[in-house]
Amino acid sequence: MSDLELPKINQKKCIACGACVEACPNQVLELVEEVLSFVRPQDCTYCALCEESCPQGAISCSYEIGWA
Amino acid sequence: MSKSDLHKIQLFSRISQETLAILETALRRKSFSKGSAILWEKDPCRYIxxxxxxxxxxxxxxxxxxxxxxxxxxxxxxxxxxxxxxHTLNNHANVRAATAVELFEMNKDDFTDLLERLPEFSLAVADYMARRLVKMVNLVEDLSLLSVKQRIASFLIKQADTPSGRWTQDEMARRLGTVRDMVGRVLRQFEDEGFIRFEHHQILLVDRETMQKIALGEK
Structure with a gap:
Protein backbone atom coordinates (compact mmCIF):
# COMPACT_ATOMS: atom_id res chain seq x y z
CA MET A 1 0.00 0.00 0.00
CA SER A 2 1.59 3.27 -1.14
CA ASP A 3 -0.39 5.54 1.19
CA LEU A 4 -3.97 6.68 1.53
CA GLU A 5 -3.77 9.46 -1.05
CA LEU A 6 -6.38 8.72 -3.71
CA PRO A 7 -7.61 10.52 -6.81
CA LYS A 8 -10.53 12.86 -6.10
CA ILE A 9 -13.89 11.95 -7.62
CA ASN A 10 -16.46 14.65 -8.28
CA GLN A 11 -19.67 12.61 -8.04
CA LYS A 12 -21.71 15.54 -9.39
CA LYS A 13 -19.76 15.41 -12.68
CA CYS A 14 -19.53 11.59 -12.86
CA ILE A 15 -21.95 10.00 -15.35
CA ALA A 16 -21.05 6.43 -14.32
CA CYS A 17 -19.83 5.57 -17.83
CA GLY A 18 -17.24 3.14 -16.48
CA ALA A 19 -14.33 4.44 -18.61
CA CYS A 20 -12.12 4.80 -15.54
CA VAL A 21 -13.07 1.33 -14.30
CA GLU A 22 -11.83 -0.06 -17.64
CA ALA A 23 -8.72 2.13 -17.59
CA CYS A 24 -7.52 1.25 -14.08
CA PRO A 25 -4.76 -1.36 -14.34
CA ASN A 26 -5.28 -2.52 -10.74
CA GLN A 27 -9.09 -2.79 -10.63
CA VAL A 28 -9.23 -0.20 -7.87
CA LEU A 29 -12.46 1.38 -9.09
CA GLU A 30 -15.90 -0.12 -9.57
CA LEU A 31 -19.40 1.14 -10.14
CA VAL A 32 -21.33 0.11 -7.06
CA GLU A 33 -25.03 0.61 -7.75
CA GLU A 34 -24.10 3.19 -10.40
CA VAL A 35 -21.84 5.09 -7.99
CA LEU A 36 -18.13 5.18 -8.73
CA SER A 37 -16.28 3.78 -5.71
CA PHE A 38 -12.80 2.80 -4.62
CA VAL A 39 -13.19 -0.91 -3.92
CA ARG A 40 -9.46 -1.66 -3.60
CA PRO A 41 -7.93 1.67 -2.51
CA GLN A 42 -4.83 -0.07 -1.18
CA ASP A 43 -3.90 -1.04 -4.75
CA CYS A 44 -4.02 2.51 -6.16
CA THR A 45 -0.65 3.63 -7.51
CA TYR A 46 -1.89 7.13 -8.42
CA CYS A 47 -1.02 6.49 -12.08
CA ALA A 48 -3.74 8.96 -13.17
CA LEU A 49 -5.04 6.73 -15.98
CA CYS A 50 -8.51 7.11 -14.44
CA GLU A 51 -8.19 10.89 -14.70
CA GLU A 52 -7.00 10.69 -18.30
CA SER A 53 -9.82 8.33 -19.30
CA CYS A 54 -12.65 10.37 -17.79
CA PRO A 55 -14.64 12.23 -20.49
CA GLN A 56 -16.29 14.46 -17.88
CA GLY A 57 -13.21 15.68 -16.01
CA ALA A 58 -14.76 14.14 -12.89
CA ILE A 59 -11.54 12.63 -11.53
CA SER A 60 -8.48 14.62 -10.57
CA CYS A 61 -5.05 13.75 -9.25
CA SER A 62 -3.12 16.61 -7.70
CA TYR A 63 0.65 16.72 -7.38
CA GLU A 64 3.30 18.40 -5.34
CA ILE A 65 6.17 19.47 -7.58
CA GLY A 66 9.75 19.29 -6.36
CA TRP A 67 13.29 18.25 -7.08
CA ALA A 68 14.31 14.58 -6.88
CA MET B 1 -8.00 42.53 14.52
CA SER B 2 -4.75 40.63 15.05
CA LYS B 3 -1.58 42.65 14.37
CA SER B 4 0.19 39.48 13.24
CA ASP B 5 -2.44 39.02 10.49
CA LEU B 6 -1.74 42.54 9.22
CA HIS B 7 1.98 41.78 9.04
CA LYS B 8 1.25 38.75 6.83
CA ILE B 9 0.21 41.15 4.04
CA GLN B 10 3.23 42.00 1.83
CA LEU B 11 1.90 45.43 1.02
CA PHE B 12 1.79 46.38 4.71
CA SER B 13 5.15 44.86 5.65
CA ARG B 14 7.16 48.08 5.54
CA ILE B 15 4.46 50.47 6.65
CA SER B 16 4.86 52.30 9.96
CA GLN B 17 2.68 51.45 12.96
CA GLU B 18 0.99 54.87 12.81
CA THR B 19 -0.09 54.41 9.17
CA LEU B 20 -1.02 50.79 9.81
CA ALA B 21 -3.33 51.86 12.62
CA ILE B 22 -5.20 54.12 10.17
CA LEU B 23 -5.38 51.43 7.49
CA GLU B 24 -6.66 48.92 10.02
CA THR B 25 -9.85 50.94 10.56
CA ALA B 26 -10.77 50.43 6.88
CA LEU B 27 -10.22 46.66 6.81
CA ARG B 28 -12.89 44.03 7.31
CA ARG B 29 -12.12 40.32 7.71
CA LYS B 30 -13.99 37.79 5.57
CA SER B 31 -13.87 34.05 4.88
CA PHE B 32 -14.61 32.08 1.71
CA SER B 33 -14.96 28.32 1.33
CA LYS B 34 -12.98 26.43 -1.31
CA GLY B 35 -14.39 26.90 -4.80
CA SER B 36 -16.56 29.93 -4.01
CA ALA B 37 -16.49 33.03 -6.19
CA ILE B 38 -14.90 36.11 -4.63
CA LEU B 39 -15.48 38.46 -7.52
CA TRP B 40 -16.63 38.42 -11.14
CA GLU B 41 -15.10 40.11 -14.17
CA LYS B 42 -17.02 43.19 -15.36
CA ASP B 43 -18.91 43.61 -12.07
CA PRO B 44 -18.41 47.06 -10.53
CA CYS B 45 -15.26 47.25 -8.40
CA ARG B 46 -16.33 47.62 -4.78
CA TYR B 47 -13.47 46.17 -2.77
CA ILE B 48 -9.72 45.64 -2.71
CA HIS B 87 -12.87 55.40 -14.14
CA THR B 88 -14.90 52.44 -15.45
CA LEU B 89 -14.54 50.82 -12.02
CA ASN B 90 -15.22 47.29 -13.27
CA ASN B 91 -13.33 44.20 -12.11
CA HIS B 92 -10.83 43.01 -14.71
CA ALA B 93 -10.90 39.29 -14.00
CA ASN B 94 -12.70 36.57 -12.06
CA VAL B 95 -11.33 35.41 -8.72
CA ARG B 96 -12.29 32.25 -6.85
CA ALA B 97 -11.08 30.59 -3.67
CA ALA B 98 -8.76 27.70 -4.65
CA THR B 99 -8.69 26.64 -0.99
CA ALA B 100 -10.47 27.89 2.10
CA VAL B 101 -9.55 31.57 2.20
CA GLU B 102 -9.38 34.30 4.83
CA LEU B 103 -8.86 37.85 3.69
CA PHE B 104 -9.23 41.51 4.50
CA GLU B 105 -11.42 43.60 2.25
CA MET B 106 -11.17 47.37 1.92
CA ASN B 107 -13.92 49.45 0.39
CA LYS B 108 -12.78 50.96 -2.92
CA ASP B 109 -13.64 54.51 -1.84
CA ASP B 110 -11.72 54.08 1.43
CA PHE B 111 -8.79 52.73 -0.60
CA THR B 112 -8.60 55.76 -2.91
CA ASP B 113 -9.16 58.13 0.02
CA LEU B 114 -6.29 56.51 1.99
CA LEU B 115 -4.01 56.64 -1.06
CA GLU B 116 -4.52 60.40 -1.18
CA ARG B 117 -4.03 60.88 2.55
CA LEU B 118 -1.14 58.49 3.20
CA PRO B 119 1.93 58.85 0.94
CA GLU B 120 3.56 55.87 2.65
CA PHE B 121 0.61 53.69 1.65
CA SER B 122 0.63 55.09 -1.93
CA LEU B 123 4.30 54.22 -2.35
CA ALA B 124 3.76 50.71 -0.99
CA VAL B 125 0.88 50.17 -3.45
CA ALA B 126 2.98 51.52 -6.36
CA ASP B 127 5.87 49.23 -5.42
CA TYR B 128 3.55 46.22 -5.15
CA MET B 129 1.86 46.96 -8.47
CA ALA B 130 5.24 47.33 -10.20
CA ARG B 131 6.21 43.85 -9.01
CA ARG B 132 2.86 42.45 -10.20
CA LEU B 133 3.36 44.09 -13.59
CA VAL B 134 6.70 42.33 -14.02
CA LYS B 135 4.96 39.00 -13.30
CA MET B 136 2.25 39.71 -15.87
CA VAL B 137 4.81 40.71 -18.51
CA ASN B 138 6.57 37.39 -17.89
CA LEU B 139 3.27 35.53 -18.32
CA VAL B 140 2.54 37.32 -21.62
CA GLU B 141 6.05 36.49 -22.79
CA ASP B 142 5.60 32.82 -21.88
CA LEU B 143 2.20 32.52 -23.59
CA SER B 144 3.21 34.30 -26.75
CA LEU B 145 6.75 33.09 -27.29
CA LEU B 146 7.08 29.63 -25.76
CA SER B 147 5.78 26.25 -26.94
CA VAL B 148 3.55 24.24 -24.58
CA LYS B 149 6.49 21.94 -23.82
CA GLN B 150 8.66 24.92 -22.88
CA ARG B 151 5.86 26.42 -20.77
CA ILE B 152 5.38 23.17 -18.86
CA ALA B 153 9.14 22.80 -18.24
CA SER B 154 9.35 26.42 -17.10
CA PHE B 155 6.31 25.99 -14.83
CA LEU B 156 7.73 22.79 -13.27
CA ILE B 157 11.05 24.50 -12.51
CA LYS B 158 9.30 27.50 -10.92
CA GLN B 159 7.07 25.24 -8.82
CA ALA B 160 9.96 23.03 -7.72
CA ASP B 161 11.93 26.12 -6.66
CA THR B 162 9.05 27.92 -4.97
CA PRO B 163 6.16 25.50 -4.42
CA SER B 164 2.65 26.95 -4.24
CA GLY B 165 0.42 24.04 -3.26
CA ARG B 166 -0.65 21.03 -5.26
CA TRP B 167 -1.65 21.07 -8.91
CA THR B 168 -3.90 18.86 -11.02
CA GLN B 169 -3.17 18.49 -14.74
CA ASP B 170 -6.31 20.50 -15.44
CA GLU B 171 -5.12 23.36 -13.21
CA MET B 172 -1.72 23.32 -14.92
CA ALA B 173 -3.45 23.46 -18.31
CA ARG B 174 -5.58 26.45 -17.30
CA ARG B 175 -2.51 28.20 -15.91
CA LEU B 176 -0.46 27.52 -19.03
CA GLY B 177 -3.08 28.33 -21.67
CA THR B 178 -3.50 24.78 -22.96
CA VAL B 179 -5.69 21.69 -22.38
CA ARG B 180 -5.38 18.84 -19.88
CA ASP B 181 -4.63 16.16 -22.51
CA MET B 182 -1.68 18.17 -23.75
CA VAL B 183 -0.27 18.54 -20.22
CA GLY B 184 -0.70 14.79 -19.69
CA ARG B 185 1.09 13.95 -22.95
CA VAL B 186 4.03 16.25 -22.24
CA LEU B 187 4.41 14.98 -18.65
CA ARG B 188 4.41 11.37 -19.88
CA GLN B 189 7.00 12.30 -22.49
CA PHE B 190 9.19 13.93 -19.81
CA GLU B 191 8.78 10.80 -17.69
CA ASP B 192 9.63 8.44 -20.57
CA GLU B 193 12.77 10.44 -21.30
CA GLY B 194 13.77 10.37 -17.63
CA PHE B 195 13.50 14.14 -17.03
CA ILE B 196 10.87 13.76 -14.31
CA ARG B 197 9.69 10.98 -12.03
CA PHE B 198 6.20 10.38 -10.67
CA GLU B 199 6.25 9.21 -7.07
CA HIS B 200 2.62 8.79 -6.09
CA HIS B 201 1.33 12.35 -5.60
CA GLN B 202 4.69 13.96 -6.35
CA ILE B 203 6.25 15.04 -9.62
CA LEU B 204 10.00 15.09 -9.07
CA LEU B 205 12.33 16.87 -11.46
CA VAL B 206 15.47 14.83 -11.96
CA ASP B 207 17.87 17.20 -13.65
CA ARG B 208 17.76 21.01 -13.48
CA GLU B 209 20.09 21.55 -16.43
CA THR B 210 18.00 19.44 -18.80
CA MET B 211 14.74 21.03 -17.67
CA GLN B 212 16.21 24.50 -18.16
CA LYS B 213 17.32 23.56 -21.68
CA ILE B 214 13.77 22.41 -22.49
CA ALA B 215 12.34 25.62 -21.02
CA LEU B 216 14.70 27.66 -23.22
CA GLY B 217 13.84 25.62 -26.31
CA GLU B 218 17.37 24.26 -26.59
CA LYS B 219 16.31 20.62 -26.25
Missing part, protein backbone atom coordinates in the same frame (compact mmCIF):
# COMPACT_ATOMS: atom_id res chain seq x y z
CA UNK B 49 -8.61 42.36 -1.14
CA UNK B 50 -5.62 41.31 0.96
CA UNK B 51 -5.08 37.57 1.45
CA UNK B 52 -4.42 36.46 5.04
CA UNK B 53 -4.43 32.71 4.34
CA UNK B 54 -5.29 30.23 1.60
CA UNK B 55 -4.99 30.57 -2.17
CA UNK B 56 -7.06 32.21 -4.89
CA UNK B 57 -7.11 31.80 -8.66
CA UNK B 58 -7.37 34.86 -10.88
CA UNK B 59 -8.80 33.82 -14.26
CA UNK B 60 -10.43 34.97 -17.46
CA UNK B 61 -13.13 33.14 -19.43
CA UNK B 62 -13.07 33.02 -23.24
CA UNK B 63 -16.45 33.14 -25.05
CA UNK B 64 -16.07 29.38 -25.75
CA UNK B 65 -15.83 28.72 -22.01
CA UNK B 66 -12.10 28.02 -21.91
CA UNK B 67 -10.36 29.38 -18.85
CA UNK B 68 -7.03 31.12 -18.71
CA UNK B 69 -5.69 31.26 -15.18
CA UNK B 70 -3.62 34.43 -14.93
CA UNK B 71 -2.30 33.82 -11.49
CA UNK B 72 -2.61 31.71 -8.41
CA UNK B 73 -2.02 33.92 -5.40
CA UNK B 74 -1.20 32.92 -1.86
CA UNK B 75 -1.14 34.40 1.61
CA UNK B 76 0.22 37.94 1.78
CA UNK B 77 -0.84 38.95 -1.76
CA UNK B 78 -3.36 41.65 -2.70
CA UNK B 79 -5.80 41.67 -5.63
CA UNK B 80 -8.32 43.82 -7.48
CA UNK B 81 -6.11 46.89 -7.15
CA UNK B 82 -6.12 47.91 -10.82
CA UNK B 83 -9.84 48.68 -11.32
CA UNK B 84 -9.72 50.92 -8.24
CA UNK B 85 -7.67 53.36 -10.35
CA UNK B 86 -9.88 53.20 -13.42
Missing amino acids: YFLISGEVEVYLLAPNGREQVLERMGAGEAFNLVPAFK
Whole structure:
Protein backbone atom coordinates (compact mmCIF):
# COMPACT_ATOMS: atom_id res chain seq x y z
CA MET A 1 0.00 0.00 0.00
CA SER A 2 1.59 3.27 -1.14
CA ASP A 3 -0.39 5.54 1.19
CA LEU A 4 -3.97 6.68 1.53
CA GLU A 5 -3.77 9.46 -1.05
CA LEU A 6 -6.38 8.72 -3.71
CA PRO A 7 -7.61 10.52 -6.81
CA LYS A 8 -10.53 12.86 -6.10
CA ILE A 9 -13.89 11.95 -7.62
CA ASN A 10 -16.46 14.65 -8.28
CA GLN A 11 -19.67 12.61 -8.04
CA LYS A 12 -21.71 15.54 -9.39
CA LYS A 13 -19.76 15.41 -12.68
CA CYS A 14 -19.53 11.59 -12.86
CA ILE A 15 -21.95 10.00 -15.35
CA ALA A 16 -21.05 6.43 -14.32
CA CYS A 17 -19.83 5.57 -17.83
CA GLY A 18 -17.24 3.14 -16.48
CA ALA A 19 -14.33 4.44 -18.61
CA CYS A 20 -12.12 4.80 -15.54
CA VAL A 21 -13.07 1.33 -14.30
CA GLU A 22 -11.83 -0.06 -17.64
CA ALA A 23 -8.72 2.13 -17.59
CA CYS A 24 -7.52 1.25 -14.08
CA PRO A 25 -4.76 -1.36 -14.34
CA ASN A 26 -5.28 -2.52 -10.74
CA GLN A 27 -9.09 -2.79 -10.63
CA VAL A 28 -9.23 -0.20 -7.87
CA LEU A 29 -12.46 1.38 -9.09
CA GLU A 30 -15.90 -0.12 -9.57
CA LEU A 31 -19.40 1.14 -10.14
CA VAL A 32 -21.33 0.11 -7.06
CA GLU A 33 -25.03 0.61 -7.75
CA GLU A 34 -24.10 3.19 -10.40
CA VAL A 35 -21.84 5.09 -7.99
CA LEU A 36 -18.13 5.18 -8.73
CA SER A 37 -16.28 3.78 -5.71
CA PHE A 38 -12.80 2.80 -4.62
CA VAL A 39 -13.19 -0.91 -3.92
CA ARG A 40 -9.46 -1.66 -3.60
CA PRO A 41 -7.93 1.67 -2.51
CA GLN A 42 -4.83 -0.07 -1.18
CA ASP A 43 -3.90 -1.04 -4.75
CA CYS A 44 -4.02 2.51 -6.16
CA THR A 45 -0.65 3.63 -7.51
CA TYR A 46 -1.89 7.13 -8.42
CA CYS A 47 -1.02 6.49 -12.08
CA ALA A 48 -3.74 8.96 -13.17
CA LEU A 49 -5.04 6.73 -15.98
CA CYS A 50 -8.51 7.11 -14.44
CA GLU A 51 -8.19 10.89 -14.70
CA GLU A 52 -7.00 10.69 -18.30
CA SER A 53 -9.82 8.33 -19.30
CA CYS A 54 -12.65 10.37 -17.79
CA PRO A 55 -14.64 12.23 -20.49
CA GLN A 56 -16.29 14.46 -17.88
CA GLY A 57 -13.21 15.68 -16.01
CA ALA A 58 -14.76 14.14 -12.89
CA ILE A 59 -11.54 12.63 -11.53
CA SER A 60 -8.48 14.62 -10.57
CA CYS A 61 -5.05 13.75 -9.25
CA SER A 62 -3.12 16.61 -7.70
CA TYR A 63 0.65 16.72 -7.38
CA GLU A 64 3.30 18.40 -5.34
CA ILE A 65 6.17 19.47 -7.58
CA GLY A 66 9.75 19.29 -6.36
CA TRP A 67 13.29 18.25 -7.08
CA ALA A 68 14.31 14.58 -6.88
CA MET B 1 -8.00 42.53 14.52
CA SER B 2 -4.75 40.63 15.05
CA LYS B 3 -1.58 42.65 14.37
CA SER B 4 0.19 39.48 13.24
CA ASP B 5 -2.44 39.02 10.49
CA LEU B 6 -1.74 42.54 9.22
CA HIS B 7 1.98 41.78 9.04
CA LYS B 8 1.25 38.75 6.83
CA ILE B 9 0.21 41.15 4.04
CA GLN B 10 3.23 42.00 1.83
CA LEU B 11 1.90 45.43 1.02
CA PHE B 12 1.79 46.38 4.71
CA SER B 13 5.15 44.86 5.65
CA ARG B 14 7.16 48.08 5.54
CA ILE B 15 4.46 50.47 6.65
CA SER B 16 4.86 52.30 9.96
CA GLN B 17 2.68 51.45 12.96
CA GLU B 18 0.99 54.87 12.81
CA THR B 19 -0.09 54.41 9.17
CA LEU B 20 -1.02 50.79 9.81
CA ALA B 21 -3.33 51.86 12.62
CA ILE B 22 -5.20 54.12 10.17
CA LEU B 23 -5.38 51.43 7.49
CA GLU B 24 -6.66 48.92 10.02
CA THR B 25 -9.85 50.94 10.56
CA ALA B 26 -10.77 50.43 6.88
CA LEU B 27 -10.22 46.66 6.81
CA ARG B 28 -12.89 44.03 7.31
CA ARG B 29 -12.12 40.32 7.71
CA LYS B 30 -13.99 37.79 5.57
CA SER B 31 -13.87 34.05 4.88
CA PHE B 32 -14.61 32.08 1.71
CA SER B 33 -14.96 28.32 1.33
CA LYS B 34 -12.98 26.43 -1.31
CA GLY B 35 -14.39 26.90 -4.80
CA SER B 36 -16.56 29.93 -4.01
CA ALA B 37 -16.49 33.03 -6.19
CA ILE B 38 -14.90 36.11 -4.63
CA LEU B 39 -15.48 38.46 -7.52
CA TRP B 40 -16.63 38.42 -11.14
CA GLU B 41 -15.10 40.11 -14.17
CA LYS B 42 -17.02 43.19 -15.36
CA ASP B 43 -18.91 43.61 -12.07
CA PRO B 44 -18.41 47.06 -10.53
CA CYS B 45 -15.26 47.25 -8.40
CA ARG B 46 -16.33 47.62 -4.78
CA TYR B 47 -13.47 46.17 -2.77
CA ILE B 48 -9.72 45.64 -2.71
CA TYR B 49 -8.61 42.36 -1.14
CA PHE B 50 -5.62 41.31 0.96
CA LEU B 51 -5.08 37.57 1.45
CA ILE B 52 -4.42 36.46 5.04
CA SER B 53 -4.43 32.71 4.34
CA GLY B 54 -5.29 30.23 1.60
CA GLU B 55 -4.99 30.57 -2.17
CA VAL B 56 -7.06 32.21 -4.89
CA GLU B 57 -7.11 31.80 -8.66
CA VAL B 58 -7.37 34.86 -10.88
CA TYR B 59 -8.80 33.82 -14.26
CA LEU B 60 -10.43 34.97 -17.46
CA LEU B 61 -13.13 33.14 -19.43
CA ALA B 62 -13.07 33.02 -23.24
CA PRO B 63 -16.45 33.14 -25.05
CA ASN B 64 -16.07 29.38 -25.75
CA GLY B 65 -15.83 28.72 -22.01
CA ARG B 66 -12.10 28.02 -21.91
CA GLU B 67 -10.36 29.38 -18.85
CA GLN B 68 -7.03 31.12 -18.71
CA VAL B 69 -5.69 31.26 -15.18
CA LEU B 70 -3.62 34.43 -14.93
CA GLU B 71 -2.30 33.82 -11.49
CA ARG B 72 -2.61 31.71 -8.41
CA MET B 73 -2.02 33.92 -5.40
CA GLY B 74 -1.20 32.92 -1.86
CA ALA B 75 -1.14 34.40 1.61
CA GLY B 76 0.22 37.94 1.78
CA GLU B 77 -0.84 38.95 -1.76
CA ALA B 78 -3.36 41.65 -2.70
CA PHE B 79 -5.80 41.67 -5.63
CA ASN B 80 -8.32 43.82 -7.48
CA LEU B 81 -6.11 46.89 -7.15
CA VAL B 82 -6.12 47.91 -10.82
CA PRO B 83 -9.84 48.68 -11.32
CA ALA B 84 -9.72 50.92 -8.24
CA PHE B 85 -7.67 53.36 -10.35
CA LYS B 86 -9.88 53.20 -13.42
CA HIS B 87 -12.87 55.40 -14.14
CA THR B 88 -14.90 52.44 -15.45
CA LEU B 89 -14.54 50.82 -12.02
CA ASN B 90 -15.22 47.29 -13.27
CA ASN B 91 -13.33 44.20 -12.11
CA HIS B 92 -10.83 43.01 -14.71
CA ALA B 93 -10.90 39.29 -14.00
CA ASN B 94 -12.70 36.57 -12.06
CA VAL B 95 -11.33 35.41 -8.72
CA ARG B 96 -12.29 32.25 -6.85
CA ALA B 97 -11.08 30.59 -3.67
CA ALA B 98 -8.76 27.70 -4.65
CA THR B 99 -8.69 26.64 -0.99
CA ALA B 100 -10.47 27.89 2.10
CA VAL B 101 -9.55 31.57 2.20
CA GLU B 102 -9.38 34.30 4.83
CA LEU B 103 -8.86 37.85 3.69
CA PHE B 104 -9.23 41.51 4.50
CA GLU B 105 -11.42 43.60 2.25
CA MET B 106 -11.17 47.37 1.92
CA ASN B 107 -13.92 49.45 0.39
CA LYS B 108 -12.78 50.96 -2.92
CA ASP B 109 -13.64 54.51 -1.84
CA ASP B 110 -11.72 54.08 1.43
CA PHE B 111 -8.79 52.73 -0.60
CA THR B 112 -8.60 55.76 -2.91
CA ASP B 113 -9.16 58.13 0.02
CA LEU B 114 -6.29 56.51 1.99
CA LEU B 115 -4.01 56.64 -1.06
CA GLU B 116 -4.52 60.40 -1.18
CA ARG B 117 -4.03 60.88 2.55
CA LEU B 118 -1.14 58.49 3.20
CA PRO B 119 1.93 58.85 0.94
CA GLU B 120 3.56 55.87 2.65
CA PHE B 121 0.61 53.69 1.65
CA SER B 122 0.63 55.09 -1.93
CA LEU B 123 4.30 54.22 -2.35
CA ALA B 124 3.76 50.71 -0.99
CA VAL B 125 0.88 50.17 -3.45
CA ALA B 126 2.98 51.52 -6.36
CA ASP B 127 5.87 49.23 -5.42
CA TYR B 128 3.55 46.22 -5.15
CA MET B 129 1.86 46.96 -8.47
CA ALA B 130 5.24 47.33 -10.20
CA ARG B 131 6.21 43.85 -9.01
CA ARG B 132 2.86 42.45 -10.20
CA LEU B 133 3.36 44.09 -13.59
CA VAL B 134 6.70 42.33 -14.02
CA LYS B 135 4.96 39.00 -13.30
CA MET B 136 2.25 39.71 -15.87
CA VAL B 137 4.81 40.71 -18.51
CA ASN B 138 6.57 37.39 -17.89
CA LEU B 139 3.27 35.53 -18.32
CA VAL B 140 2.54 37.32 -21.62
CA GLU B 141 6.05 36.49 -22.79
CA ASP B 142 5.60 32.82 -21.88
CA LEU B 143 2.20 32.52 -23.59
CA SER B 144 3.21 34.30 -26.75
CA LEU B 145 6.75 33.09 -27.29
CA LEU B 146 7.08 29.63 -25.76
CA SER B 147 5.78 26.25 -26.94
CA VAL B 148 3.55 24.24 -24.58
CA LYS B 149 6.49 21.94 -23.82
CA GLN B 150 8.66 24.92 -22.88
CA ARG B 151 5.86 26.42 -20.77
CA ILE B 152 5.38 23.17 -18.86
CA ALA B 153 9.14 22.80 -18.24
CA SER B 154 9.35 26.42 -17.10
CA PHE B 155 6.31 25.99 -14.83
CA LEU B 156 7.73 22.79 -13.27
CA ILE B 157 11.05 24.50 -12.51
CA LYS B 158 9.30 27.50 -10.92
CA GLN B 159 7.07 25.24 -8.82
CA ALA B 160 9.96 23.03 -7.72
CA ASP B 161 11.93 26.12 -6.66
CA THR B 162 9.05 27.92 -4.97
CA PRO B 163 6.16 25.50 -4.42
CA SER B 164 2.65 26.95 -4.24
CA GLY B 165 0.42 24.04 -3.26
CA ARG B 166 -0.65 21.03 -5.26
CA TRP B 167 -1.65 21.07 -8.91
CA THR B 168 -3.90 18.86 -11.02
CA GLN B 169 -3.17 18.49 -14.74
CA ASP B 170 -6.31 20.50 -15.44
CA GLU B 171 -5.12 23.36 -13.21
CA MET B 172 -1.72 23.32 -14.92
CA ALA B 173 -3.45 23.46 -18.31
CA ARG B 174 -5.58 26.45 -17.30
CA ARG B 175 -2.51 28.20 -15.91
CA LEU B 176 -0.46 27.52 -19.03
CA GLY B 177 -3.08 28.33 -21.67
CA THR B 178 -3.50 24.78 -22.96
CA VAL B 179 -5.69 21.69 -22.38
CA ARG B 180 -5.38 18.84 -19.88
CA ASP B 181 -4.63 16.16 -22.51
CA MET B 182 -1.68 18.17 -23.75
CA VAL B 183 -0.27 18.54 -20.22
CA GLY B 184 -0.70 14.79 -19.69
CA ARG B 185 1.09 13.95 -22.95
CA VAL B 186 4.03 16.25 -22.24
CA LEU B 187 4.41 14.98 -18.65
CA ARG B 188 4.41 11.37 -19.88
CA GLN B 189 7.00 12.30 -22.49
CA PHE B 190 9.19 13.93 -19.81
CA GLU B 191 8.78 10.80 -17.69
CA ASP B 192 9.63 8.44 -20.57
CA GLU B 193 12.77 10.44 -21.30
CA GLY B 194 13.77 10.37 -17.63
CA PHE B 195 13.50 14.14 -17.03
CA ILE B 196 10.87 13.76 -14.31
CA ARG B 197 9.69 10.98 -12.03
CA PHE B 198 6.20 10.38 -10.67
CA GLU B 199 6.25 9.21 -7.07
CA HIS B 200 2.62 8.79 -6.09
CA HIS B 201 1.33 12.35 -5.60
CA GLN B 202 4.69 13.96 -6.35
CA ILE B 203 6.25 15.04 -9.62
CA LEU B 204 10.00 15.09 -9.07
CA LEU B 205 12.33 16.87 -11.46
CA VAL B 206 15.47 14.83 -11.96
CA ASP B 207 17.87 17.20 -13.65
CA ARG B 208 17.76 21.01 -13.48
CA GLU B 209 20.09 21.55 -16.43
CA THR B 210 18.00 19.44 -18.80
CA MET B 211 14.74 21.03 -17.67
CA GLN B 212 16.21 24.50 -18.16
CA LYS B 213 17.32 23.56 -21.68
CA ILE B 214 13.77 22.41 -22.49
CA ALA B 215 12.34 25.62 -21.02
CA LEU B 216 14.70 27.66 -23.22
CA GLY B 217 13.84 25.62 -26.31
CA GLU B 218 17.37 24.26 -26.59
CA LYS B 219 16.31 20.62 -26.25
